[in-house]
Amino acid sequence: MATLRATTVSQGRVAVSSRRVSVVVRADGQINPSIRKSEEKVADFVKASELPKPKAVFCRCWRAEKFPYCDGAHLKHNKETGDNVGPLVIDTAAAAPASQ
Ligand code: FES
Incomplete structure (x- = not known):
């Protein structure tokens, strides 16, 4: 600890x-300072078959210019605020678990 x-x-x-x-x-x-503020709710849908390979990296800090994808803007945000946010990384190259 x-x-x-x-x-x-x-x-x-x-x-x-x-x-x-x-x-x-x-x-x-x-928590969203500027992304698509004219929309009632910001929701994004990505087909699993269209995810970037080998990793899909999604923004969770709401500061990416390329939202919903992470572009590293969280680094500046964390440095300025002392926050610790980071992206959601989906390893699209990993094998899916065998179905039971
Ligand atoms: S830019 Fe938002 S999590 Fe990386």
């Missing part, structure tokens, strides 16, 4: 015990 010191969480709560630090961050407002 890592020992952490929590000092500030701007939009969340920090709970500290003597040995363990648990940080819960809750967004007070919108």
Whole structure:
């Protein structure tokens, strides 16, 4: 177990015990700063057969210029905010498990 010191969480709560630090961050407002804001809900559908090979990398930080695909924008966001977000990586080269 890592020992952490929590000092500030701007939009969340920090709970500290003597040995363990648990940080819960809750967004007070919108998490999507700019992507397709005119849409009621941003949802994307990708056919499994059309996923990029060997990996499909999807954005979860809502800052990618190529949304829904990750373009590395999370690195800048994490550096600026201290956040730790990263993409969803789907290994499309991995063999599917055998059906039972
Ligand atoms: S750019 Fe958003 S997770 Fe990478």
